[in-house]
Amino acid sequence: MTPPAVKTRFAPSPTGLLHLGNLRTALFNVLLARAAGGRFCLRIEDSDAARSETRYLDALLEDLRWLGLDWDEGPGDGQPESAWRQAERGGVYAPLFERLEEAGAAYPCFCSAEALAEARARQRAAGQPPRYPGTCAAIPRAEARRRLAAGEAATLRFRVPAARRITFDDGVRGPQAFASADLGDFVIRRTDGTAAFLFGNAVDDALGGITHVLRGEDHLANTPRQLLLLQALGFAAPVYAHLPMIVGDDGAPLSKRHGAGAVAELRAAGYRPEALLNYLARLGYQPASDELLDLDGLARGFRLAALGRAPARFDGAQLDHWQERAMAVLPVAALTAWLPADLVPSEAREALVATVRPNLRFPQELADWARRLYDPAPLTLAADAAATLVAAGPGFFDAVSEVIAASPGAGWDSLRRALAEATGCRGRALFLPLRLALTGVPHGPGLGELLDLMPDDIRRARLERARELAANGTSLDASDPQQPH
Numbered sequence: 001m002t003p004p005a006v007k008t009r010f011a012p013s014p015t016g017l018l019h020l021g022n023l024r025t026a027l028f029n030v031l032l033a034r035a036a037g038g039r040f041c042l043r044i045e046d047s048d049a050a051r052s053e054t055r056y057l058d059a060l061l062e063d064l065r066w067l068g069l070d071w072d073e074g075p076g077d078g079q080p081e082s083a084w085r086q087a088e089r090g091g092v093y094a095p096l097f098e099r100l101e102e103a104g105a106a107y108p109c110f111c112s113a114e115a116l117a118e119a120r121a122r123q124r125a126a127g128q129p130p131r132y133p134g135t136c137a138a139i140p141r142a143e144a145r146r147r148l149a150a151g152e153a154a155t156l157r158f159r160v161p162a163a164r165r166i167t168f169d170d171g172v173r174g175p176q177a178f179a180s181a182d183l184g185d186f187v188i189r190r191t192d193g194t195a196a197f198l199f200g201n202a203v204d205d206a207l208g209g210i211t212h213v214l215r216g217e218d219h220l221a222n223t224p225r226q227l228l229l230l231q232a233l234g235f236a237a238p239v240y241a242h243l244p245m246i247v248g249d250d251g252a253p254l255s256k257r258h259g260a261g262a263v264a265e266l267r268a269a270g271y272r273p274e275a276l277l278n279y280l281a282r283l284g285y286q287p288a289s290d291e292l293l294d295l296d297g298l299a300r301g302f303r304l305a306a307l308g309r310a311p312a313r314f315d316g317a318q319l320d321h322w323q324e325r326a327m328a329v330l331p332v333a334a335l336t337a338w339l340p341a342d343l344v345p346s347e348a349r350e351a352l353v354a355t356v357r358p359n360l361r362f363p364q365e366l367a368d369w370a371r372r373l374y375d376p377a378p379l380t381l382a383a384d385a386a387a388t389l390v391a392a393g394p395g396f397f398d399a400v401s402e403v404i405a406a407s408p409g410a411g412w413d414s415l416r417r418a419l420a421e422a423t424g425c426r427g428r429a430l431f432l433p434l435r436l437a438l439t440g441v442p443h444g445p446g447l448g449e450l451l452d453l454m455p456d457d458i459r460r461a462r463l464e465r466a467r468e469l470a471a472n473g474t475s476l477d478a479s480d481p482q483q484p485h
């Protein structure tokens with residue numbers, strides 16, 4: 001089988017909940033692979049045992065599946081875990097560490113964390129950028145072996161070649177150049193024997209046949225190091241492309257450590273996967289159309305050269321815009337699943353959904369509407385709503401009840417005229433107290449549609465209670481106007 005021309009990957013660490021920054025990276029990798037008829041892989045970078053947790057891995061997989069970002073290779077594809085999980089790949093890395101050491105391209109480093117911190121502090125104080133001072137670079141091999149045999153802890157450091165210019169053409173940012181003198185020898189194996197990020201990440205890309213590494217700009221400084229490493233190992237380098245970071249309101253990049261913009265939270269709040277994907281796809285990329293698109297639609301024409309370089313601020317209003325669009329096309333059957341099981345008679349469920357859906361921002365708001373229109377328990381009214389009923393007066397509700405009782409099956413147009421005549425009110429003076437009496441909230445679908453939907457006994461009870469309230473002239477407990485009780 002010939003390898004695909006494009007093979008991308010998303011390689012998160014299971015150290016926190018997936019956030020919108022991670023997700024945009026995952027999405028763009030999916031789009032790049034799809035646009036080219038290539039493959040998308042999911043790899044889990046859990047070699048840092050202290051920070052990685054199974055619950056985060058589970059949450060990550062659940063989030064990606066919910067979003068429909070399916071992977072061609074990775075967890076659940078029938079391959080052994082060592083194909084996609086770094087913690088299981090020690091056996092793959094060991095001979096490569098050895099190869100580098102044998103070639104003199106890596107050496108054991110015995111510096112303690114304290115000694116390294118002191119060196120960094122000294123460099124900073126002298127106005128120099130902190131980098132490894134090379135303390136262990138010249139330790140003779142025999143001596144290093146002796147110290148290791150005596151049980152001394154050591155990392156393995158990559159020896160950065162002197163006086164080299166490292167250049168590459170970033171798929172998003174264009175030509176990049178770095179001086180090796182600025183890099184400093186870096187750790188590729190931790191003291192516990194596990195692969196450090198720079199090593200495991202680059203090696204897995206190479207061995208996995210990844211052609212394009214599309215990742216956040218936070219990795220840009222890693223790229224020259226990884227290029228040197230791949231070269232020392234004799235592996236081909238992928239195309240590297242770095243996306244601008246997504247920043248939060250405070251201007252800081254979203255990150256797992258800060259827990260902002262977690263996908264799981266947005267899902268729990270009722271956001272639709274299509275809304276998230278359509279919102280994120282438009283951060284730094286202009287899809288073929290302004291419509292709500294599925295993954296194939298978003299992928300049409302996707303290419304690295306079309307990606308923007310400006311950082312993107314998370315914009316809740318834009319996300320809500322796409323949520324609205326996603327809700328508008330959600331099939332009625334998908335929405336009825338959100339109705340409480342026993343409140344709304346089965347023959348009324350579809351009509352209820354069809355009536356209130358233009359007013360829904362989130363599917364779970366359906367439960368509120370079901371209670372407003374079908375729950376016999378009295379509504380709880382906000383103070384200003386109760387005041388509106390009191391101001392309308394008991395006579396208003398007597399007249400309304402009489403007209404409604406006398407006109408069964410009347411269309412809204414004639415009912416409206418009859419109500420206006422009987423109450424002497426029109427426009428807002430008529431509709432607001434009536435709406436508040438029936439639903440408890442000042443907004444929602446057309447009154448005629450609501451009246452059609454509501455069972456007679458509930459409608460009657462709501463008007464009766466509004467009358468009582470207006471007659472007593474007292475306000476009920478002020479409470480959340482969204483919650484009917």
Ligand SMILES: Nc1ncnc2c1ncn2[C@@H]1O[C@H](COP(=O)(O)OP(=O)(O)OP(=O)(O)O)[C@@H](O)[C@H]1O
Nearest residue numbers: 012013021022025215216245246253254255256257
């Ligand atoms: N705010 C962000 N905007 C865009 N991409 C991001 C952002 N944060 C992380 N990424 C990208 O998400 C991918 C997965 O990264 P990773 O799992 O290390 O997440 P992280 O949020 O940086 O985690 P941590 O907070 O533990 O460093 C990487 O390609 C990374 O560059």
